[in-house]
Amino acid sequence: MKSRPRSWMVALLTAGALALAGCGGGDGSGSAGGKTKIVVWDGYTDAQGKSFTSLIDQYNKEHPDVEVTQLVSSSDLVLQKVLTAVRGGTPPDVAYMFGSWAPNIAKIPQVVDMTPYVKQPAWNWDDFYVGERQAATVGDKIVGVPALVDNLAIVYNKKLFQQAGIDPPSPDWTWDDFRAAAKALTDPSKKQYGWMIPADGSEDTVWHYDAMLWEAGGDILTPDNTKAAFNSDAGVEALTMLQQMAVTDHSVYLDTANTNGTKLMNSGKIGMMVTGPWDLSSIPDIDYGVQVMPAFADSNAGHQTISGPDNWVVFDNGSERKQAAVDFVQWLTAAEQVKADSLATGDLPTRTSVGQDAPFVKQLNKNLPGSSTFVANLSNVKKVRPAVEQYPAISEAMGQAIVSVLLGKTQPAAALDQAAQATDAALSGS
Known part of the structure; x- marks a missing residue:
């Protein structure tokens, strides 16, 4: 599953997103047996799937009060599935969604505005490449956190x-x-x-x-x-x-x-x-x-x-699940996890600090020759496609x-x- 530009053309769902304006969000706590349960929708397969599953297992071990599970399906279909789930009152807690969908995503009431969260120092928001941050922003609303980035x-x-x-x-x-x-x-x-x-x-x-x-x-x-x-x-x-x-x-x-x-x-x-x-x-x-x-x-x-940045989008399924989802995304997109995932998959790092880590870049390039040039090329991402429906x-x-x-x-x-x-x-x- 890669962030391929052709996936933009499946975003012809604006009317469906607008139709959700009157829908209410889920209010379930997702708690059972003392754990807060959250589900992540993604399209990861092969090396990416193996790496992501490993990260989820690690998070669950380090956070015994939370249980993260995943539902894997085609990333091309996630927007349609999310719209359907929201109508039924059962959206995921977190979903991997193409950056091209940001204008549509911003109109879904259940999507959590990440602005107040990412402004907290612990998120180190400015460490994400500028093109990623721009692609995650619609107007004054940040609708996601960078999940993947690439360039030409x-x-x-x-x-x-x-x-x-x-x-x-x-x-x-x-x-x-x-x-x-x-x-x-x-x-x-x-x-x-x-x-x-x-x-x-x-x-x-x-x-x-x-x-x-x-x-x-x-x-x-x-x-x-x-x-x-x-x-x-x-x-x-x-x-x-x-x-x-x-x-x-x-x-x-x-x-x-x-x-x-x-x-x-x-x-x-x-x-x-x-x-x-x-x-x-x-x-x-x-x-x-x-x-x-x-x-x-x-x-x-x-x-x-x-560049084709994609995002982790958080949905509001009640205060407890929402906070658990936000915390998971913060951990998942921290520099340590970004570095581990990039080395395991060959994907480019989403954070500047990781991209400027010389030993990391050397190892990434050893794993997949030519990667270092693409990492350096992220500094040439100066503009993004317009965020319009x-x-x-x-x-x-x-x-x-x-x-x-x-x-x-x-x-x-x-x-x-x-x-x-x-x-x-x-x-x-x-």
Whole structure:
């Protein structure tokens, strides 16, 4: 279970969240045999599942007055299940929920506002990376505590770079350098491409463009989140770069099914991917390197990346269970547990102090080569996607615009203007 961007599109449940405004919260104490019982909903499997189960066992041993249990199911379905459970008066005490759902989650009355809790010194709230804190905040309400974080960087095939006679990506690369390398790595006779990009119009497509948009100096929406801003000069510059590589240079493999990325990379048919740490374990057959994304030479925005933080969300099932749930989340997200879980799973640390722990980063990188670059890249997370309920419609409009340009059907400015019109209509409710 990873925080994949495509999961954004299952957040089309705003109406259901709004419908809960009149529902009352559960008032059961959850106490039996002197213990306060709380249940956590999560989607952890494999190494993540093993690690999380171990942490729960540890917590229960250290806190004999509390019994934490878990219910495991697909993370993609948790929002729908939570909405149904709240209607029935039986929400979980804690749930792992995608950060993209924050605007929907904020409207559920039973969700605990974590603001007064995380402001307590013991939480060390500012130790969480800024992008995580932003993704957990809707207006003046903090709806969750960071559970997982990732980001995008260049993952490249060292052998293909050597064969092409070009230097590998460096920290001072520009997008012009990236374009030149992609072109040099492309060999039509071998069906080999310099780069691969998801081109199905999903949030995965938009994810890749967003980072470039920010690096060019642009934004998705205006500061007040009332209108589109991506059809700016910066937005056109970023999309034009994609157009030049896809349409002019033919150096990009367009993965229109969004299923072939790691397969082609692992078989040596792709020189570079812009992806996250979740894909590293899927390319065992090549000698790969990891480097931060390039920047635009004419922009002061520098290197940036996008991140997909997910949250632990607490629900109010009565004062006793609520406090027990808050205490568990505080313990679970403390630096010691973050470090242990990261080393066990390969997930990036959610806290700055852990990410700056040199021995920890060294061990994490030994376990999964390239992880250290992704850890360092968390400092390049400077912006997050807008926390608006209409985001799924905005993403769909942007995704269609990007794909139309990649396929050579539309020019960047025209495509973005059309997407901006759809975005403005969604935001205005028209």
